[in-house]
Amino acid sequence: MRIGPIERGSAALGAESKNSEQSAPGSILPRPPGLIVFAACMVVIAFIASIAAGLMLAVRHDNALWTDHVFSRLTVQIMPEGTTPPLAEVAAAVALLRVTPGVASADVMSASENAALVGPWVRSGESADGLPFPALIDVKLDGGRALDLPALKQKLLESAPHAVFDDPRQAIGAAAPLTVQIFWMAAVVLAVSAVSFVLALTGFLRGWIGAQQHNVELLRLLGVSDGRIAGLIGRIPTAGVVLTAATGCGLTGCLFVLRGTGGRFASAIPALVPALSRADLPWLAFIPVGAAIIAWVTCRLLVWAALRRSTV
Amino acid sequence: MSLGQSVLHLRNVGFGYLRSADLLRDVSFSLSPGTLNLVTGPAGAGKSTLLRLCDGREKSSRGAVYLFGTDVGTVRAGELAAMRRRLGLVFQTPRFLDHMSAFDNVALPLRLARKRRADYSKDVQELLAWAGLAGREQQPAGSLSASERQRVAIARALVGKPDLLLADEPFANLDDEAGQRMIRILLNIHRFGTTVLIATGNSAAITGSGGRELRLAAGRIGEMDIAA
Numbered sequence: 001m002r003i004g005p006i007e008r009g010s011a012a013l014g015a016e017s018k019n020s021e022q023s024a025p026g027s028i029l030p031r032p033p034g035l036i037v038f039a040a041c042m043v044v045i046a047f048i049a050s051i052a053a054g055l056m057l058a059v060r061h062d063n064a065l066w067t068d069h070v071f072s073r074l075t076v077q078i079m080p081e082g083t084t085p086p087l088a089e090v091a092a093a094v095a096l097l098r099v100t101p102g103v104a105s106a107d108v109m110s111a112s113e114n115a116a117l118v119g120p121w122v123r124s125g126e127s128a129d130g131l132p133f134p135a136l137i138d139v140k141l142d143g144g145r146a147l148d149l150p151a152l153k154q155k156l157l158e159s160a161p162h163a164v165f166d167d168p169r170q171a172i173g174a175a176a177p178l179t180v181q182i183f184w185m186a187a188v189v190l191a192v193s194a195v196s197f198v199l200a201l202t203g204f205l206r207g208w209i210g211a212q213q214h215n216v217e218l219l220r221l222l223g224v225s226d227g228r229i230a231g232l233i234g235r236i237p238t239a240g241v242v243l244t245a246a247t248g249c250g251l252t253g254c255l256f257v258l259r260g261t262g263g264r265f266a267s268a269i270p271a272l273v274p275a276l277s278r279a280d281l282p283w284l285a286f287i288p289v290g291a292a293i294i295a296w297v298t299c300r301l302l303v304w305a306a307l308r309r310s311t312v
Numbered sequence: 313m314s315l316g317q318s319v320l321h322l323r324n325v326g327f328g329y330l331r332s333a334d335l336l337r338d339v340s341f342s343l344s345p346g347t348l349n350l351v352t353g354p355a356g357a358g359k360s361t362l363l364r365l366c367d368g369r370e371k372s373s374r375g376a377v378y379l380f381g382t383d384v385g386t387v388r389a390g391e392l393a394a395m396r397r398r399l400g401l402v403f404q405t406p407r408f409l410d411h412m413s414a415f416d417n418v419a420l421p422l423r424l425a426r427k428r429r430a431d432y433s434k435d436v437q438e439l440l441a442w443a444g445l446a447g448r449e450q451q452p453a454g455s456l457s458a459s460e461r462q463r464v465a466i467a468r469a470l471v472g473k474p475d476l477l478l479a480d481e482p483f484a485n486l487d488d489e490a491g492q493r494m495i496r497i498l499l500n501i502h503r504f505g506t507t508v509l510i511a512t513g514n515s516a517a518i519t520g521s522g523g524r525e526l527r528l529a530a531g532r533i534g535e536m537d538i539a540a
Contacts, residue, residue: 026412026416030409030411221396221407222396222397222420222424223394223396223398
């Protein structure tokens with residue numbers, strides 16, 4: 001650009017000129033004050049939100065496990081008469097169970113399966129053969145059809161008087177509402193974390209936008225569009241939110257993994273942190289991603305609201 | 313002169329602040345490309361308000377302000393931003409991003425236009441030297457003297473090669489020596505194709521400039537040529 005003659009100072013361009021060409025320009029808007037405190041808050045909120053999300057994933061996983069392996073099964077024992085269970089009663093019980101509505105299958109467990117069950121209680125080198133062991137019938141229930149358990153019990157005792165019901169659902173069933181409560185409690189904590197995040201972000205941004213009013217007006221007078229101004233203002237907080245939320249989630253993810261390994265570190269981790277499978281860990285990425293989207297939208301809305309009030 | 317030919321065209325513009333008599337009444341004039349124009353008048357005559365109407369900071373209560381052929385009063389925000397990018401603005405009290413150096417403030421319009429630093433660095437250095445600020449490039453804008461700030465503001469207004477330079481009392485904060493230099497710069501800038509509109513209460517400064525004087529008195533404009 002040659003607007004006019006360089007009247008003086010040409011010789012002085014030396015060192016300063018080189019510095020200006022080499023040094024990277026700073027950010028157009030200054031770094032917000034209180035950014036460190038805000039970042040620390042974000043890490044804490046992300047940490048709490050991640051634990052809540054992890055709890056929801058773990059409880060959902062446990063619920064599915066219980067439904068598949070506990071609530072959909074029961075065991076019928078035909079107690080031994082002497083050293084062996086009466087085979088006629090075993091056959092009658094299996095036949096009855098297989099035609100009962102609500103029962104998907106009924107199979108007598110094999111001798112090897114029985115041996116595997118009692119194995120831990122038998123000294124090494126000794127055999128479980130000859131022990132008075134009941135015949136175990138593994139009953140899988142058809143989840144889609146209701147089972148009239150009292151009627152089945154009565155019929156079963158009529159055809160197999162040595163039959164005993166082993167229904168784990170009654171014992172474990174009491175814990176089922178608890179898992180639902182934990183799930184929803186974690187959901188509430190997650191929602192409260194999200195609200196706290198929005199409130200903290202809004203307070204932080206409003207303070208900063210207010211402090212930047214002078215600079216924002218100058219940018220507008222220089223012909224910068226409102227969208228770009230919103231981008232300039234939102235860049236640092238949004239990047240900060242992504243970074244801090246990722247940090248908080250990363251910390252929690254490490255705890256989940258350590259807890260899941262069951263190694264010597266697992267016992268040192270508070271019981272609040274559940275063991276989470278590695279397959280579930282990617283779900284935690286939704287927290288920094290969601291936080292970034294919320295931060296971006298919040299920032300745009302606040303900046304546009306501020307620009308609408310601006311007189312420039 | 314038609315709307316399309318004029319850089320700035322005011323047609324019967326009236327303006328008054330709330331609960332006060334009209335500051336401007338039926339103001340009409342046009343600026344041709346590459347001309348030097350000076351708005352003069354006593355303090356409070358409405359010189360600064362007139363410039364604020366031209367850059368879209370104020371809206372006229374009557375009439376219309378056409379900037380580059382477009383009515384500033386009805387234009388959308390995006391269009392106004394595009395029009396402002398063609399302006400060079402010098403405010404009575406210079407405004408800067410105080411955390412930035414003098415160099416970065418002058419280069420700001422180029423940086424906002426997404427130009428590469430390597431491409432504009434030399435031009436900005438030359439412009440700063442030309443404004444008598446060699447060696448002060450890396451000073452934070454907030455630490456500069458009033459005179460230096462005003463010169464940085466003028467350099468920033470010129471760096472983007474604006475089509476129209478609007479300067480509000482640009483000599484107000486300058487000492488005699490710097491003032492004389494800035495007067496020479498601004499009074500000659502139109503020779504390079506930039507239309508210049510300067511509001512000043514210092515009539516003596518413009519003597520012999522050869523431009524056109526728009527004298528504001530009692531809310532109305534009177535035009536006269538200034539001898540070269």
